[in-house]
Amino acid sequence: MAILTVKKLRKTFPIKGKKLTAVDGVSFSVQKGEIFGLLGVNGAGKSTTINMLTGLTRPDSGSVTMFGKNYFKNEEECKQRCNVATAYYHLSHNLTALQNLKVFANLYNVHNPMEKIRELSEKFMVTHRFNTKVSYLSSGERTRLVIVKALLNNPEILFLDECTVGLDPDVAELVRDHLLQYNKETGCTIIFTSHYMQEVEKLCDRIAFMDSGKIVRVGNAHDLVKELQMQRVTLRFSQNKKEAKSLLRKEGIPFSEKGKMISFQIKNKNKVLYPLLEKFVKKKIVFDDIHVDKPTLEEYFIAQSRNAVKKEVTHK
Amino acid sequence: MRWHRIRALLQNYYYASLNSLDRIFDVIYWPILDIFIWGFMTLYIQGISEFNILNSILGAIVIWVFLWRASQDPVVYILESFWSRSVYHLFAAPVKVSELMVALSILGIVRSLIAFTVMISVSFLLYQFNFFAFNLGHFAMFIGILLLFAWGVGLLISSLVFRFGTRVQVLAWSTIWIIQPFSCVFYPVSALPVWAQKIAVLLPTTHVFEQLRASLAGNTINYGSLVYALVVSVLFTVIMAFVISRAIEKAKKSGRIAKAE
Numbered sequence: 001m002a003i004l005t006v007k008k009l010r011k012t013f014p015i016k017g018k019k020l021t022a023v024d025g026v027s028f029s030v031q032k033g034e035i036f037g038l039l040g041v042n043g044a045g046k047s048t049t050i051n052m053l054t055g056l057t058r059p060d061s062g063s064v065t066m067f068g069k070n071y072f073k074n075e076e077e078c079k080q081r082c083n084v085a086t087a088y089y090h091l092s093h094n095l096t097a098l099q100n101l102k103v104f105a106n107l108y109n110v111h112n113p114m115e116k117i118r119e120l121s122e123k124f125m126v127t128h129r130f131n132t133k134v135s136y137l138s139s140g141e142r143t144r145l146v147i148v149k150a151l152l153n154n155p156e157i158l159f160l161d162e163c164t165v166g167l168d169p170d171v172a173e174l175v176r177d178h179l180l181q182y183n184k185e186t187g188c189t190i191i192f193t194s195h196y197m198q199e200v201e202k203l204c205d206r207i208a209f210m211d212s213g214k215i216v217r218v219g220n221a222h223d224l225v226k227e228l229q230m231q232r233v234t235l236r237f238s239q240n241k242k243e244a245k246s247l248l249r250k251e252g253i254p255f256s257e258k259g260k261m262i263s264f265q266i267k268n269k270n271k272v273l274y275p276l277l278e279k280f281v282k283k284k285i286v287f288d289d290i291h292v293d294k295p296t297l298e299e300y301f302i303a304q305s306r307n308a309v310k311k312e313v314t315h316k
Numbered sequence: 317m318r319w320h321r322i323r324a325l326l327q328n329y330y331y332a333s334l335n336s337l338d339r340i341f342d343v344i345y346w347p348i349l350d351i352f353i354w355g356f357m358t359l360y361i362q363g364i365s366e367f368n369i370l371n372s373i374l375g376a377i378v379i380w381v382f383l384w385r386a387s388q389d390p391v392v393y394i395l396e397s398f399w400s401r402s403v404y405h406l407f408a409a410p411v412k413v414s415e416l417m418v419a420l421s422i423l424g425i426v427r428s429l430i431a432f433t434v435m436i437s438v439s440f441l442l443y444q445f446n447f448f449a450f451n452l453g454h455f456a457m458f459i460g461i462l463l464l465f466a467w468g469v470g471l472l473i474s475s476l477v478f479r480f481g482t483r484v485q486v487l488a489w490s491t492i493w494i495i496q497p498f499s500c501v502f503y504p505v506s507a508l509p510v511w512a513q514k515i516a517v518l519l520p521t522t523h524v525f526e527q528l529r530a531s532l533a534g535n536t537i538n539y540g541s542l543v544y545a546l547v548v549s550v551l552f553t554v555i556m557a558f559v560i561s562r563a564i565e566k567a568k569k570s571g572r573i574a575k576a577e
Contacts, residue, residue, distance in 0.1 A: 013571055048571070054408045056574040058565070079410035086404070089576060092332065093400035099331040100402075106324035107409045133335065134400070149405065 002029040002065075003189050004053070004157060009062035011048055011213075022048040023059070024213035032156075033187040035180075037200045040210035041305045046193040047086075049210075050161045053191070054084045066157065080108065082157045085150035087165035090142040091134050097121075097145050098130040101152065108153035120148045123178055125171075139166040147175060151182065157189045158182075164199060172196075176203060197298040207297075209304055216304070221297050230299070233273060234263045236289040243285045251276060260288075317414050325411070325419035329393050333427075342389065343431040347381050351438045359443070371532050373502060374445045378435045379458055379528060380501050383521065384492050386428040386466035390420035391473045391488040398482050401576035407568075413561045420474070421467050428463070454531040457542060458524050464549035465520050469495070471556035475563035481577050501525050520545035520552075 011023040023045040030036045038046040051057035053064060055075050064071035066078045091100040098117070105113035121127040124144040129137055137145065143166055150158060160179070164172040176199060183190055194200050200207060201221045209217040209224065217224060237244060237260050244262060248255050253276070255264035266272040269292070280287065333339040351374070358373040397403040439445035447455075473491050476484050498512060499521035505513055516522045523545040527537050567573045 048574075051571070051574040056404065056407055056568065057571045058568045076410045076412065079408065084405070084408045089401045089404035091400075091405060092328065092397065092402040094335050094396060095328070095331045096335070099335075103324050103328040103331070104405070104409065106327060107321055107411065109318075109320045146405070 001032060001068075003032040003067060004030040004191070005063075005065040006049075006053070007063045007065075009049065009052060009064065010060045011045075011052060011057065012060055021213050023052070025062070026210075026213070026215055028208055028215060028218060030157075030189055030191065032189055033183065034205045035183055035190040035192060035203050037204035037207040038191065038193045038210055039197075039200060039207050039301060044210040045213040046210055047161055048213075050084070050159050050191065050193065054082065054159055055079055080153065081155065082159065083108075083150040083153055083155040084159040084161065085143075085147045085163045086161040087139075087143045087146070087163055087167075088161070089146070091145060091149060093135040094133065096131050096133050097126055097137065097141075100134060100145065101149060104149045105152050110152050113152075116152055117148070120151050124148050124175065140168060140171060143167060144171070144175070147179075154186065155188060157191065160190060160192045160194075162193055162195065164194065164196065172199070179203070197296065197301055201297045209301075211304065224300050225294070225297055227300070230265055230267060230303075231269060231273075232263060232265050232293040234261055234291040234293075235287045236260050237262065237287050240285045240287070243283065244280070244287070247276075247279060247283065247285065251279075317412060317418065321409075321411055321415045322419045322422070325416065326422060329419070329423045332393065332396060339392075342392075343385060343427050344434055347385075347431040347435045348438050350377055350381060351435050351442065355439065355443050355445075370443060371445065371450075372529050374439050374443065375447075375450070375528055375532050376501050376525060378432060378439065378447070379455075379462065379525070380496070381435055382428045382432050382459055383462045383466045385431045386424035386463055387469035387473075387492050388488060389427045390424050390467075390470040391477060393420065393423065394474050394477055395482060395485050395488060398477070398576055403573055403576045407573050413564055417471065417557060417560065420470065424466060424470060425463065428466075451531055454527070454537060458528055458531075461520060461524050461542065461545045461549050464546070464553050468549065468553035468556045471553065471560045475556065475560040478560065478563040478567040478572070481572055495519065495521060498522065499525055504529065518548075520548040 006029070007027050009023055009026045010021070012019040012021050014020075026045070026049055028036075038049060040046050048057060052059045053066075053071070055071075055078075066074075067081060069078065071078050091097075091104075095103070101117045101121070102113060105117060110116050118127065121130070124147055126141060126145050126148055129141055129145075134142060134145065143163060147163060150160075164175055167175060179190065180203060182188060190203075192200070192204060204221065206218060206220050207224060208215045217227070219227075235244065241257075241260065241262065245255070245257070248262070248264065253264050253266075253272075255262050257263075273292070354373055354377045355370075358370050362370055397406055436445075436447040439447065469492060473487050476487055498508075498516045499519055500508065500516055501521075505516050505522060505526060508516055523541040527542055530537055564573075
């Protein structure tokens with residue numbers, strides 16, 4: 001059953017007398033316990049979508065059904081069952097880490113607040129900074145504190161908007177592990193945005209790729225990458241390099257060479273690479289080594305981003 | 317409305333007050349300074365004239381600071397949440413506008429009472445001004461009406477902050493002072509030019525300070541005047557409560573809360 005259903009969500013912002021469409025008719029559903037990623041370049045509409053789903057920004061039109069209820073008519077209840085963390089908005093600078101957590105534990109009416117605060121703070125390594133004002137915490141500590149805040153009320157839906165930005169790689173890894181563990185233990189649904197593709201690939205069950213306020217693709221990382229169909233093939237020759245180049249030219253495959261290596265890109269392994277290798281064998285062209293790079297989500301992201309930029313330039 | 321959320325908001329303001337020298341200065345340093353300056357100046361004027369104005373000036377300044385703090389402090393705490401960008405997390409939590417208003421109103425009363433206590437203590441020590449020698453029932457009425465009006469002013473400025481963002485933050489410190497000359501805090505309405513008197517009589521504050529002077533001088537209180545002040549203050553605060561809820565909704569539409577600016 002879908003725990004969150006978003007239909008035709010739209011948001012425009014007036015900028016210098018014109019209307020900028022930040023989110024343009026976005027629709028998607030997220031199942032209970034799923035980790036759903038929103039991916040896209042800056043300004044694609046990810047954060048605005050999350051802001052609308054957390055009640056911070058009002059949409060122009062569209063509907064949001066959360067826990068089977070109309071979100072905008074049951075905002076108080078829905079917010080009590082959700083939480084949000086982002087690296088860009090910290091807790092109150094004038095308060096210490098512990099004071100902030102106590103305030104939010106009381107806002108969410110957390111049972112045994114100190115026990116919960118201690119348990120989470122130890123996991124995310126902020127206990128030693130309990131009595132330090134947020135303004136004196138490092139960027140990474142502030143972000144971890146916000147994540148602790150976001151888990152205080154045992155949220156059933158957790159919105160994480162680029163929450164690992166500014167964290168050291170080892171700490172980011174630890175945060176990801178804890179979030180995955182939390183998801184597995186509690187069945188919490190996570191809506192996740194990030195610029196780190198490996199992170200998205202590791203965490204998300206499904207990914208929606210956003211471009212110019214619209215969702216252009218939805219699928220798991222494997223499916224999205226498959227769509228790219230581009231693979232880089234690198235062959236190493238100690239002999240027959242000349243013959244190999246001649247064959248590639250004949251087949252119309254553009255290539256580059258560096259030392260003993262020849263590299264080229266193919267779209268379909270079955271249709272291009274295997275017949276080509278058969279021809280190598282027939283012509284007795286011997287190569288020492290072959291390396292086929294699988295496309296990554298990062299390459300998918302770059303390809304989609306380039307498409308988006310091209311479209312924007314054409315539109316202008 | 318849920319009490320645990322109001323309590324959490326008050327806890328937030330309590331910690332913010334304890335941790336900030338600025339917020340402590342607001343309720344101790346500035347009120348004491350006011351009592352010093354106005355008290356000694358009044359003693360000097362009293363020495364060179366035949367008027368006994370010490371009580372009316374000190375009474376007026378004590379009540380004025382009450383109005384000032386109750387109207388300004390809630391806005392400053394809202395501004396602080398914008399400055400630290402924590403307003404994002406506050407509004408992502410299930411906090412209702414009504415709960416925010418109640419918490420800010422309680423904050424205004426508490427901080428005004430602290431400033432009030434500091435001022436009457438210092439006034440007694442320096443000038444033997446015994447606040448409790450006057451009609452406390454009258455004072456309770458004056459303070460009650462001014463508190464209502466102060467909440468209204470606080471809500472008005474807070475609405476402007478939500479509507480236009482921190483670029484209008486100067487209003488938090490200046491708005492109440494626009495009202496002061498027309499409120500006749502230290503002088504009777506008759507001291508104003510005719511055009512200013514027309515504005516002054518519309519303000520509930522003017523009626524309260526006029527009756528304050530009457531009470532301190534032992535004259536009869538005009539209850540009709542106080543009823544007018546009470547009705548206007550209640551209406552003003554109710555309208556401003558509506559205005560702030562609209563302003564917050566507008567801020568959500570414009571994305572101002574999400575951007576915390």
